[in-house]
Amino acid sequence: MSLLITNIGELTTQDAERRVLTDAAVVVEDGRFAWIGAAADAPAADDVHDAGSRAGLPGWVDSHTHLLFAGDRSAEFEARMAGEAYAAGGISVTMEATRAADDYELTRLLLGRVAEAAAGGTTYLETKTGYGLSVEEERRHARIASSVVDQVTYLGAHLVPPGAVADEYTELVCTEMLDAVRPYAQFADVFCERGAFDEDQSRRVLTACRDAGLGLRVHGNQLGPGPGVRLAVEFGAASVDHVNYLEPADVELLAGTWSGWDVASATGTPGVVATCLPACDLSTRQPLAPGRELLDAGVEIALASNCNPGTSYTTSMAYCVGTAVLQMGLSVTEAVRAATYGGALALGVQDTVGSIEVGKRADLQLLNAPAAAHLAYRPGMPLTQAVFRAGERVDGRG
Numbered sequence: 001m002s003l004l005i006t007n008i009g010e011l012t013t014q015d016a017e018r019r020v021l022t023d024a025a026v027v028v029e030d031g032r033f034a035w036i037g038a039a040a041d042a043p044a045a046d047d048v049h050d051a052g053s054r055a056g057l058p059g060w061v062d063s064h065t066h067l068l069f070a071g072d073r074s075a076e077f078e079a080r081m082a083g084e085a086y087a088a089g090g091i092s093v094t095m096e097a098t099r100a101a102d103d104y105e106l107t108r109l110l111l112g113r114v115a116e117a118a119a120g121g122t123t124y125l126e127t128k129t130g131y132g133l134s135v136e137e138e139r140r141h142a143r144i145a146s147s148v149v150d151q152v153t154y155l156g157a158h159l160v161p162p163g164a165v166a167d168e169y170t171e172l173v174c175t176e177m178l179d180a181v182r183p184y185a186q187f188a189d190v191f192c193e194r195g196a197f198d199e200d201q202s203r204r205v206l207t208a209c210r211d212a213g214l215g216l217r218v219h220g221n222q223l224g225p226g227p228g229v230r231l232a233v234e235f236g237a238a239s240v241d242h243v244n245y246l247e248p249a250d251v252e253l254l255a256g257t258w259s260g261w262d263v264a265s266a267t268g269t270p271g272v273v274a275t276c277l278p279a280c281d282l283s284t285r286q287p288l289a290p291g292r293e294l295l296d297a298g299v300e301i302a303l304a305s306n307c308n309p310g311t312s313y314t315t316s317m318a319y320c321v322g323t324a325v326l327q328m329g330l331s332v333t334e335a336v337r338a339a340t341y342g343g344a345l346a347l348g349v350q351d352t353v354g355s356i357e358v359g360k361r362a363d364l365q366l367l368n369a370p371a372a373a374h375l376a377y378r379p380g381m382p383l384t385q386a387v388f389r390a391g392e393r394v395d396g397r398g
């Protein structure tokens with residue numbers, strides 16, 4: 001079966017030339033883009049979807065989420081809005097609630113959040129463990145997550161659970177817990193921050209997970225300057241996430257990892273992606289990550305929702321894109337790229353998703369708007385009209 005999506009008023013491809021086509025069409029065959037061009041030249045297909053002159057763009061690639069959780073932390077949020085600082089310790093509140101939820105309940109909650117993300121245009125999703133924090137619970141969460149999302153990141157090193165001794169827990173994360181989660185995960189992560197894991201503990205986690213064959217990422221420089229970026233670069237991590245407090249040396253280190261990459265043609269060897277999480281920054285009252293500075297230094301950035309109950313309870317990538325344009329100094333094109341191709345780079349799947357190119361998975365969203373600029377021009381409006389993942393509608397409206 002082939003599908004022609006035609007009458008696309010503005011098509012933002014995010015291909016190597018960053019082409020934006022007008023009056024465009026795409027043909028999908030076997031779940032992949034088989035043809036892209038002017039609507040007037042489009043070949044026939046078995047099925048036709050008329051986009052009604054709407055704007056089309058790649059589906060969002062959300063490269064940083066913590067979707068597997070139960071419980072509510074709105075009181076903690078309210079306290080923060082009244083002036084309290086965010087502290088890593090809140091993670092244990094969610095740990096308790098999540099441990100208490102059975103498989104059925106956790107799967108139901110996860111599916112609901114994935115459906116919400118899809119309705120908002122997300123077509124590729126990563127999620128992390130990190131609310132289990134025991135061998136059996138981390139295994140259980142990884143198993144459930146792997147049956148629902150595209151990629152699972154092992155985050156046993158999210159918090160030293162209450163009552164545990166930091167060095168003993170770190171050893172568990174590096175041995176028995178890692179073995180238990182390994183079959184379900186593609187990446188590993190560590191929350192390298194004051195109140196979570198220090199530099200030495202983070203290095204032990206990254207070493208063990210790298211030796212177990214997992215790709216690496218780091219939660220770094222979120223609550224203050226620290227060693228997160230330096231460690232991510234040292235270990236050749238795929239991404240370092242948060243990056244709110246960067247010293248000039250951190251930006252330089254990150255830029256150095258991109259020396260073998262040609263930004264203009266998106267070819268070469270990718271470096272360490274800096275993942276900015278604007279919804280989290282606003283919800284924790286941290287300075288917004290310096291996305292503009294990073295781009296200007298030649299660093300590829302990603303935008304992600306960081307959906308979690310503590311610091312960022314939203315799956316809305318459109319909100320992140322709008323904020324990046326309105327408050328971080330990115331152009332609409334740069335923000336859309338960071339939320340699509342940038343996310344794909346952070347997850348190592350840029351050859352498969354993240355742009356509209358022949359051969360890639362047919363992940364595309366249509367907006368109830370004539371141009372992608374409306375994402376920032378009309379902030380907060382529910383603009384997503386239709387979402388295709390591998391050529392199939394996933395927005396629940398089709």
Ligand SMILES: N=CN[C@@H](CCC(=O)O)C(=O)O
Pocket residue numbers: 066088090091094191219222280306308309310311312
């Ligand atoms: N910073 C670490 N982990 C999450 C927050 C987790 C929580 O507070 O529950 C984040 O990415 O912001």
Ligand SMILES: [Zn+2]
Pocket residue numbers: 064065066219306
């Ligand atoms: Zn996170």
